[in-house]
Amino acid sequence: MKIDVEKSLLWTATGAFLLFAVGAALTTIVPPMVSPEMWKSDYPVHEYTEQEQRGIQIYLSEGCVYCHTQQIRHLDSDKRRYGWRLVDAPESESWEYVNDRINFLGTKRTGPDLARVGGKYSSEWHWAHFKDPRNMGEKFPNRKGVYEKVSIMPSFDYLTDEEIKDLTAYIQTLGRNKNWRVDKDGNPLNDYEK
Amino acid sequence: MKQDTAAKTMIISSCIFFGFALTMGILTALKFVVPTVGDIEYLSMPRLRMLHTNINLFGWLLQANMGILFWILPRILHTKLFSEKLGVAMGVLYNLTIIGGLVCIALGKVKNVEYGEIPPPFDYLVAVCWVMFLINVVGTVAIRKVKYLYVTVWYTLGAVIWTTFVYITGNMLSQMPVMAGSNQANLIWFYVHNAVGLIFTPLGVAIAYYLIPKQLDTPIYSHKLSMIGFWVISFVYVWTGAHHMLHGPSPHWLQTVSIIFSFSLIIPVMAVITNFFGTFATAPRGKRMLGPIPKLLMMGTVYYVFTCLQGPFQAIRSVNEITSKTDWVVGHAHMALFGAFSYYAMAGIYYVAPKLAGRKLYSEKMGDLHFWLMTLASIPFFAVLWIGGVIQGFAWLNPENTFVETLAALKHAHWMRFSTGAVIFGSYFLFFYNIMQTFFGKYSEDAEVEAETVAAE
Numbered sequence: 001m002k003i004d005v006e007k008s009l010l011w012t013a014t015g016a017f018l019l020f021a022v023g024a025a026l027t028t029i030v031p032p033m034v035s036p037e038m039w040k041s042d043y044p045v046h047e048y049t050e051q052e053q054r055g056i057q058i059y060l061s062e063g064c065v066y067c068h069t070q071q072i073r074h075l076d077s078d079k080r081r082y083g084w085r086l087v088d089a090p091e092s093e094s095w096e097y098v099n100d101r102i103n104f105l106g107t108k109r110t111g112p113d114l115a116r117v118g119g120k121y122s123s124e125w126h127w128a129h130f131k132d133p134r135n136m137g138e139k140f141p142n143r144k145g146v147y148e149k150v151s152i153m154p155s156f157d158y159l160t161d162e163e164i165k166d167l168t169a170y171i172q173t174l175g176r177n178k179n180w181r182v183d184k185d186g187n188p189l190n191d192y193e194k
Numbered sequence: 195m196k197q198d199t200a201a202k203t204m205i206i207s208s209c210i211f212f213g214f215a216l217t218m219g220i221l222t223a224l225k226f227v228v229p230t231v232g233d234i235e236y237l238s239m240p241r242l243r244m245l246h247t248n249i250n251l252f253g254w255l256l257q258a259n260m261g262i263l264f265w266i267l268p269r270i271l272h273t274k275l276f277s278e279k280l281g282v283a284m285g286v287l288y289n290l291t292i293i294g295g296l297v298c299i300a301l302g303k304v305k306n307v308e309y310g311e312i313p314p315p316f317d318y319l320v321a322v323c324w325v326m327f328l329i330n331v332v333g334t335v336a337i338r339k340v341k342y343l344y345v346t347v348w349y350t351l352g353a354v355i356w357t358t359f360v361y362i363t364g365n366m367l368s369q370m371p372v373m374a375g376s377n378q379a380n381l382i383w384f385y386v387h388n389a390v391g392l393i394f395t396p397l398g399v400a401i402a403y404y405l406i407p408k409q410l411d412t413p414i415y416s417h418k419l420s421m422i423g424f425w426v427i428s429f430v431y432v433w434t435g436a437h438h439m440l441h442g443p444s445p446h447w448l449q450t451v452s453i454i455f456s457f458s459l460i461i462p463v464m465a466v467i468t469n470f471f472g473t474f475a476t477a478p479r480g481k482r483m484l485g486p487i488p489k490l491l492m493m494g495t496v497y498y499v500f501t502c503l504q505g506p507f508q509a510i511r512s513v514n515e516i517t518s519k520t521d522w523v524v525g526h527a528h529m530a531l532f533g534a535f536s537y538y539a540m541a542g543i544y545y546v547a548p549k550l551a552g553r554k555l556y557s558e559k560m561g562d563l564h565f566w567l568m569t570l571a572s573i574p575f576f577a578v579l580w581i582g583g584v585i586q587g588f589a590w591l592n593p594e595n596t597f598v599e600t601l602a603a604l605k606h607a608h609w610m611r612f613s614t615g616a617v618i619f620g621s622y623f624l625f626f627y628n629i630m631q632t633f634f635g636k637y638s639e640d641a642e643v644e645a646e647t648v649a650a651e
Contacts, residue, residue, distance in 0.1 A: 006342050009335050009351070016352040016428045020359075020392070023432035023455070027448070028363060028384055031377070035445040038377040061302030063240025073441035075515055080593040092443040097375030102306045105379045107386075107438055109519040110226075112597040134229065137598045150598045152229040154238045 041095035045177050048099065048170070055170025056102055058163055062156065069106030070115045070174065082113050084181055085189065089116040096177040111153060116175030126168040130156040197274060200281025202550050202633075204261030205543055207289050209629055211253030212536075213622060218246035220619045223612040227605070236300055244299045244311045251309060251389065252320065253292050255531065255539055259397040260327055261285075262542035263350055265550065266404050267334050270344050276333025284326040291319040308386050310365045317365045324361060328354040345420040349400035352428055356392040360385055360432075376444050384435035390530055391431040398535035399423075399466055401542045402491060406473050409487050409545065415472025423465035430458045437509040440518060456509035463502035470495045486561030490541035493569050497533030501526060515587075521604065522583025525576045533572060540625060547632045556631035564624035571617035574610065582607030 005011045032038045048056065059065070071092045072078050079088040092115050097103055121129075129136050137151035159167070181189045224231055225239045235241075268275050275281055295312030298304070304311040312320065331354050335347060343351075364385020368378050407414045414420060433455035436448045474482060474492060482488055504526050508517050517523065548555045555561060582604045589600035631637065 009332070009343070012343055012348055013332070013351050013355060015425070016348070017355050019425065019429040020352075020356050020432050023429065024359060024363075024384075027433050027435060027451070028381055031380060031445060031448050035448070038380070038445065039372075039374065060306055061304055062238065063244055063304070065306065066240045066243050069519060071439075071442045073518075075441055077515075077591045077593070078441075081590065081597070094376040094443045094445070097379075097443065100375045100378075101371075101373075103375055103379045103382075104306065105376070105439070105442065107308060107519065108523060110601070138596065138602070140602065150602045152226060152601065154225070154229060154240075155233060156238075158235045 035094070037094040039098055041098045043095060043177070045096065045099050046173055048173070051166050052170045052173055054163075055166040055168070058159070058167045059104065059170060060102055062159075064114075065104040065106045066108060067110035067153070068104075068112065068114045069109050070104045070113065071106070072113065072115045072175075078113065082116050084116070084120055087181060087189075089175070090178050090180045092175075096175075114171065114174055116180070118172045118174040118176045119181060123165075123168045123172065126171060127164055130159065130164050130167070132157065195278040195282065197278065198265060198550055200275065200278055200285050201261050201264035201546065203282060203285040204257050204264065204288075205546065205550070206629075206633065207285075208254050208258035208261060208539075209543065209626055211249055211257065211292070213626060215246060215249035215254050216619045216622050218242050218249060220612070220615050222246055223608070223615045226608040227612050235302075241300060241302065244304060245296060247309055248296060248299060248311055249292075250531065251394075252312070253296070255394060255535060256397075257288065257292075258539040258543060259394070259401065259535075260288075262401055262539065262546055263331070263397065265546045266346060266401065266542075267331065267350065270340075270346055270404065271334060271338035272340050273334065273338050276330050276337060280326055280330055284323050284330070287319065287326075288323040291316050291323060295320070305365070305369060307364055307368060307382050309389050310361075310382075310385060312365075314369075321358075321361055321365070324354070324358060328358065344403075345414070345424065346400040346404045348424050349396040349403065352424070353393060353396035353400070356388070356396070356428070356432070360388040360392055364389070376439075379439065380436060380444060380448070383438040384432075387435045387438065388432060390527075391434070394531060394535045395427070395431070398494075398538040402470060402494065402538050405487065405538075405541055405545055406470055406491055409491065410473060410477035410482050412473055412477040415469050415476060419465045419469040419472075423462045423469065426465070427459075427462035430455050430462060434459070434509070437514075440509070440511055440514045453509045453511070457506045459502065460506050463498070467495060467499050467502075485544075485555075485558045486565045487541045487544050489562070489565045489569075490537045490544065493565070494534050494537030494541065497529050497537065501529040501534055504529070516591075517583055517587055520583035520586040520590075521579045521607065522587065525579025525583060528579065529576050533576065543629060547629050551632050553632070556628050556635055556637060560624050560628050564621050564628065567621035567624070568618055571614045571621065575614040575618060578607050578610040578614065582611075 005015060072082055072089050074091045079091060082089040097105075132155050133153040134149040134151045134155065137149065139148050140150060156164070179188070183189055221232070221237070222239060222242045225242065229239075264275060264281055292312075295316035298313050298316065299311050303313050305313050305317070310317065331350055335343070335351065363381055367373070368381040368385070373381065403414070403420070434452050436444060436452035437456050440449050440453070470491075474488075474495075483492070507513050508522075508526065544555060544561060585603055585607070586600055589595050589603055
């Protein structure tokens with residue numbers, strides 16, 4: 001039997017589906033089977049509290065992810081930039097995210113990466129920053145008024161104090177699954193929490 | 195029900211959505227230069243951005259493509275649309291769904307899926323609409339009165355089948371309770387990339403495959419190239435989702451696989467492009483660029499070349515190190531969805547609208563003006579995003595630069611983006627006015643023909 005694909009609805013449709021299905025299966029179903037670190041962890045991973053989960057919902061609906069990624073890429077420039085007190089930030093690995101039911105890895109950095117921001121600033125600092133972020137950054141020397149401030153982050157002063165606390169609680173957990181902010185002898189440098 | 199009602203409904207509402215999408219875009223661009231504008235919850239930059247992408251993708255581009263195909267498919271297949279009633283019902287349901295989804299986004303009820311923020315139940319309704327579209331497409335092909343299936347039909351069939359799986363994977367399966375972390379991210383990027391690659395590419399290319407030969411009155415350049423383009427893209431495109439995670443927290447092998455296949459995309463793209471340019475080259479020289487339709491098709495193809503050459507190279511690890519996460523990506527995405535596929539869709543609407551209205555286009559000259567304004571503004575618009583992106587990418591390499599300093603370096607690029615974007619926004623109204631006049635306006639065709647003969651003399 002000679003099959004003329006161009007005359008047959010069935011063969012065109014089946015062919016297009018089968019060719020697609022090979023790649024679709026190998027890039028969605030197979031990866032978690034071959035690389036289990038995508039969904040399970042050999043190390044302890046932080047479980048979010050109720051307050052932090054409310055924070056996640058706010059992070060989601062305010063769309064923070066459209067300007068802030070949450071991944072330290074395996075690049076020296078990323079590790080250096082998002083490090084802390086001359087300690088390089090360790091790169092993000094799959095297992096750190098296994099409890100992130102809603103992931104915020106992100107695709108665009110208009111603002112800095114937040115993967116390791118937890119504990120870097122005090123919660124008071126975050127509160128002030130959410131209220132008026134543009135006032136806390138650098139300024140253009142020769143400009144006036146609204147054009148003076150370099151930061152373009154929108155202010156979130158419409159969030160209630162309670163919501164800002166929830167959001168901050170979530171942000172303070174970011175990147176803490178690796179205990180990386182230590183001095184040379186391995187002593188923790190988490191001075192904001194003390 | 196009157197023939198082509200479905201096509202007409204969808205084309206008119208897509209033109210209206212296009213205006214809203216561009217409004218959101220221009221407001222987002224304005225926020226980058228004057229961040230204090232509209233500093234309230236519902237107009238915050240992320241909400242505007244989500245509205246911008248979703249209105250563009252679903253309200254404008256997908257709807258316009260479906261409307262145009264509702265007109266094209268019966269013509270190629272020498273038959274009527276399988277079910278006009280189903281088409282109209284789907285059009286109405288689809289528009290209500292999209293409006294509902296957009297209201298949810300504005301209120302901040304969203305999913306964490308880029309390009310798929312529309313939350314349940316509206317995303318499920320989009321899937322229902324899509325299945326209704328699928329039934330209509332397959333049904334129309336089944337009742338055809340010609341033997342052979344033309345390239346446009348292959349691509350449309352491919353798109354309706356692939357998209358069903360891509361949409362469900364990205365919007366429903368990725369939200370299942372067991373999905374988390376980089377596994378969820380992998381599914382979402384599978385959707386994000388294939389939304390462009392297996393929804394808008396095949397639909398846009400399908401329209402161009404019909405319009406280019408038809409408009410130029412020339413047979414398609416090479417049948418073999420059409421086949422290579424279609425069968426290779428159906429195999430290759432779907433593998434590339436993980437290239438959004440290069441250097442990131444996802445398995446290294448998966449990244450490498452996505453790089454290899456991203457690079458292989460040069461094959462189907464070059465086949466399609468050679469075919470389009472070949473058709474242009476063999477068309478009668480004197481009239482091949484008359485009016486807005488061939489111009490839009492030509493420029494859309496040129497943008498398609500550029501965006502599809504950027505793609506494979508961006509996926510190389512060393513290039514990706516600089517371009518990824520910067521404004522470059524925004525420029526790339528705009529050139530694919532606005533430059534290439536919106537141009538094809540606009541050409542399609544310029545072609546189909548007069549046929550639906552049963553008379554000539556309101557004004558060819560206005561169409562030309564729209565094309566030139568939009569094109570001359572979009573070239574610097576894309577370019578400034580790439581230049582800004584490269585500046586940003588290199589600025590990040592130096593740890594001496596604080597983050598805000600690297601942002602300050604983009605101030606001029608952002609101003610440029612806003613001002614060129616404003617011209618694009620302005621030229622949209624020429625397009626909209628022209629199409630609305632063609633459908634509903636009162637004008638006598640004879641007057642225009644007379645004016646043209648007078649001008650010619």
